[in-house]
Amino acid sequence: MFKNFRSVEKCAYGRGSFDKLGEIIDVKRTKDAPNMVFLVDDYFKGKELEKRIPLQKGDMIEFIYAGGEEPKTSQIDELRDRIQATLGTPAGLVGIGGGSLMDITKATSLMLTNEGSSTKYQGLNLIQKSGVYHVGVPTISGTGAEVSMTAVLTGPEKKLGLKCDWTVFDQIVLDPELTESVPRNHWFYTGMDCYIHCIESMTGHLKNTFSEAYGYKSLDLCRDIFLGENSGQTPENDEKLMVASYMGGLSLTYSEVGVCHALSYGLSYVFGTRHGIANCICFNQLEEYYPEGVTEFKEMVKYHKIDIPVNLSNDWTDDEIERMIDTTLNLHHMWNHALGTDWKNIITREKVRELYMRM
Amino acid sequence: MFKNFRSVEKCAYGRGSFDKLGEIIDVKRTKDAPNMVFLVDDYFKGKELEKRIPLQKGDMIEFIYAGGEEPKTSQIDELRDRIQATLGTPAGLVGIGGGSLMDITKATSLMLTNEGSSTKYQGLNLIQKSGVYHVGVPTISGTGAEVSMTAVLTGPEKKLGLKCDWTVFDQIVLDPELTESVPRNHWFYTGMDCYIHCIESMTGHLKNTFSEAYGYKSLDLCRDIFLGENSGQTPENDEKLMVASYMGGLSLTYSEVGVCHALSYGLSYVFGTRHGIANCICFNQLEEYYPEGVTEFKEMVKYHKIDIPVNLSNDWTDDEIERMIDTTLNLHHMWNHALGTDWKNIITREKVRELYMRM
Numbered sequence: 239m240f241k242n243f244r245s246v247e248k249c250a251y252g253r254g255s256f257d258k259l260g261e262i263i264d265v266k267r268t269k270d271a272p273n274m275v276f277l278v279d280d281y282f283k284g285k286e287l288e289k290r291i292p293l294q295k296g297d298m299i300e301f302i303y304a305g306g307e308e309p310k311t312s313q314i315d316e317l318r319d320r321i322q323a324t325l326g327t328p329a330g331l332v333g334i335g336g337g338s339l340m341d342i343t344k345a346t347s348l349m350l351t352n353e354g355s356s357t358k359y360q361g362l363n364l365i366q367k368s369g370v371y372h373v374g375v376p377t378i379s380g381t382g383a384e385v386s387m388t389a390v391l392t393g394p395e396k397k398l399g400l401k402c403d404w405t406v407f408d409q410i411v412l413d414p415e416l417t418e419s420v421p422r423n424h425w426f427y428t429g430m431d432c433y434i435h436c437i438e439s440m441t442g443h444l445k446n447t448f449s450e451a452y453g454y455k456s457l458d459l460c461r462d463i464f465l466g467e468n469s470g471q472t473p474e475n476d477e478k479l480m481v482a483s484y485m486g487g488l489s490l491t492y493s494e495v496g497v498c499h500a501l502s503y504g505l506s507y508v509f510g511t512r513h514g515i516a517n518c519i520c521f522n523q524l525e526e527y528y529p530e531g532v533t534e535f536k537e538m539v540k541y542h543k544i545d546i547p548v549n550l551s552n553d554w555t556d557d558e559i560e561r562m563i564d565t566t567l568n569l570h571h572m573w574n575h576a577l578g579t580d581w582k583n584i585i586t587r588e589k590v591r592e593l594y595m596r597m
Numbered sequence: 598m599f600k601n602f603r604s605v606e607k608c609a610y611g612r613g614s615f616d617k618l619g620e621i622i623d624v625k626r627t628k629d630a631p632n633m634v635f636l637v638d639d640y641f642k643g644k645e646l647e648k649r650i651p652l653q654k655g656d657m658i659e660f661i662y663a664g665g666e667e668p669k670t671s672q673i674d675e676l677r678d679r680i681q682a683t684l685g686t687p688a689g690l691v692g693i694g695g696g697s698l699m700d701i702t703k704a705t706s707l708m709l710t711n712e713g714s715s716t717k718y719q720g721l722n723l724i725q726k727s728g729v730y731h732v733g734v735p736t737i738s739g740t741g742a743e744v745s746m747t748a749v750l751t752g753p754e755k756k757l758g759l760k761c762d763w764t765v766f767d768q769i770v771l772d773p774e775l776t777e778s779v780p781r782n783h784w785f786y787t788g789m790d791c792y793i794h795c796i797e798s799m800t801g802h803l804k805n806t807f808s809e810a811y812g813y814k815s816l817d818l819c820r821d822i823f824l825g826e827n828s829g830q831t832p833e834n835d836e837k838l839m840v841a842s843y844m845g846g847l848s849l850t851y852s853e854v855g856v857c858h859a860l861s862y863g864l865s866y867v868f869g870t871r872h873g874i875a876n877c878i879c880f881n882q883l884e885e886y887y888p889e890g891v892t893e894f895k896e897m898v899k900y901h902k903i904d905i906p907v908n909l910s911n912d913w914t915d916d917e918i919e920r921m922i923d924t925t926l927n928l929h930h931m932w933n934h935a936l937g938t939d940w941k942n943i944i945t946r947e948k949v950r951e952l953y954m955r956m
Contacts (some may be wrong), residue, residue, distance in 0.1 A: 239611070240611060240614055240617055241610075242608070242614075242617070242768075243606065243607065244606060244607050245606060245607070246604060247603060247795075248602065248604070248762075250599065250600065250601040250602050251600075251603070251805065252805055252807070254599070255599055258601070260743065278884060331626075376685065403607075412807075414806075446611055447833075447837055447840050448771075448834035448840055451814055451818065451837075451840045451841075451844060454814075454816040455810055472805075477805075477806035478806055478810075480806075481806050481807055482810075483809045521879040564741075
């Protein structure tokens with residue numbers, strides 16, 4: 239399978255690199271478009287990081303609540319309209335936060351130059367024009383959204399990414415210090431997104447030597463971070479998890495996610511469950527597909543005393559379950575990678591229902 | 598130490614990806630600049646690969662002898678003048694070959710837009726303008742030149758790279774099939790360039806978690822390729838070495854080469870010794886600085902029955918040795934990484950002479 243993938247153009251890595259953000263973006267300010275838009279997780283409102291944002295006169299700053307449901311197409315369209323009404327086309331967008339803020343920034347960059355609603359562009363290569371300059375500054379590690387070529391959005395009809403070369407960030411600033419204050423549960427759930435990316439990437443049909451090198455290295459780092467006595471939220475592990483997230487994301491570029499992500503998209507679509515914990519809820523029940531990965535995952539859960547919700551399906555209605563099944567069966571590329579081209583003979587509606595009922 | 602590095606913009610990896618080269622570059626042909634220049638190692642003249650080069654009417658193809666000395670500033674200036682006389686500014690350059698062809702392509706791209714001799718630009722960030730679109734297609738693995746931000750040239754005064762963001766390729770096509778017919782000695786010497794990159798990158802002062810992840814992964818791959826019963830030139834190892842070379846090169850982006858490269862630059866500068874074998878000649882005598890790495894290197898040499906030249910210094914004149922010492926002591930950044938900021942107290946002219954005399 240031939241792929242020619244676009245990289246994040248520039249990458250700064252290291253403690254304290256956030257302090258260079260101003261000098262990095264200032265060269266992109268022009269006479270016609272002098273202003274930047276900062277999209278910031280509202281967790282940082284009033285916190286020390288807010289004061290360090292290199293805001294200049296006329297710049298917009300939007301604090302975005304990312305603690306509830308995942309990014310929506312309507313949210314992107316509204317944000318785009320507001321930016322255009324205020325600044326026209328800005329010099330660039332800077333997203334500061336977790337996976338949601340990364341995806342919101344990527345999607346808004348594209349929607350500032352592509353007309354109409356973002357729902358029109360959910361899919362592969364549907365975007366017509368390159369977006370505006372956009373910078374990602376992750377403040378939690380694991381999603382891989384800082385390097386991926388997709389911006390996952392939930393629309394009225396589906397949860398699916400705007401996926402194309404132009405989605406990829408022009409610049410990322412990877413400063414492990416920014417992840418120091420992540421609450422422990424979030425650290426774990428989001429870190430497991432990375433771990434699960436690698437397990438899924440490495441156990442399917444699309445992988446190659448390139449994705450394997452990234453995937454297995456990222457897995458090695460995850461084991462350092464989440465298993466055994468040197469595991470946990472330490473400065474050294476914060477550095478490693480930021481690299482693991484990056485490499486896990488790159489591993490997927492030449493491979494694909496699998497059963498866990500396909501099921502978790504259904505859960506998130508119907509209940510708005512956030513991606514990290516949704517993955518953990520699903521992966522926890524997937525020994526059948528990933529026996530070694532799930533065993534190791536359960537060791538990590540136990541060691542760090544993390545609560546993974548179970549017995550959720552008792553409260554689900556038939557209609558909710560049917561909608562989850564519809565959502566997951568639509569993700570052909572994931573099932574195809576995980577189980578091969580005859581996946582439709584294996585993954586029937588009944589099989590998916592049975593998997594959801596375990597949760 | 599803050600670095601914000603530019604990536605190769607697009608990367609295609611996989612068997613058979615060379616057949617996509619035409620479609621990749623054709624979108625860069627414009628009405629004003631419709632023609633490409635192919636710079637090809639003359640090893641491929643008359644071979645099957647020559648017929649597969651996606652040449653179009655009016656394109657230039659130059660077969661370049663790369664089996665002798667390393668790329669020279671005069672060679673780049675002359676090539677640039679010839680391209681300009683024939684095509685003006687071409688749509689792009691495509692380099693097909695080993696490290697020399699990669700560096701020639703990168704340097705010529707820059708010299709097509711920056712006036713005067715390339716000797717003016719040997720150093721860091723001396724280039725004033727971005728070059729023309731340039732594509733790298735490596736046909737031997739190990740140098741890391743496909744991802745590095747330098748194009749190493751030997752000039753009348755020094756061996757030093759044109760190093761800046763614009764040096765980096767816009768596109769690389771990594772097709773492991775192209776490396777199948779590499780002669781065994783070259784396979785080993787060039788592969789050891791990668792191994793030594795990683796050993797030097799991982800044993801100095803500038804490394805960080807990012808360079809470590811790439812460096813250690815590349816080392817793991819090198820061990821698969823060069824140590825033990827599954828080692829050797831197999832299709833699987835060809836794939837791995839192409840990834841190892843890429844990752845070894847990226848490891849250096851956030852770190853630096855060390856003692857071996859500093860000494861081997863002297864050897865190449867004075868005698869024109871090619872980079873791969875020059876590194877092997879030097880590394881073979883460097884237990885003092887890299888005890889574990891050199892021990893493992895010697896195992897690899899023994900297993901693959903490779904001839905590493907020794908007792909060369911018997912034939913060297915005092916003048917030649919003095920010139921090698923001058924060259925190596927000029928490479929501050931390498932010594933600084935390898936030994937720390939007080940390296941000048943450790944690496945005296947006498948110490949360097951003693952190291953060269955072991956060879």
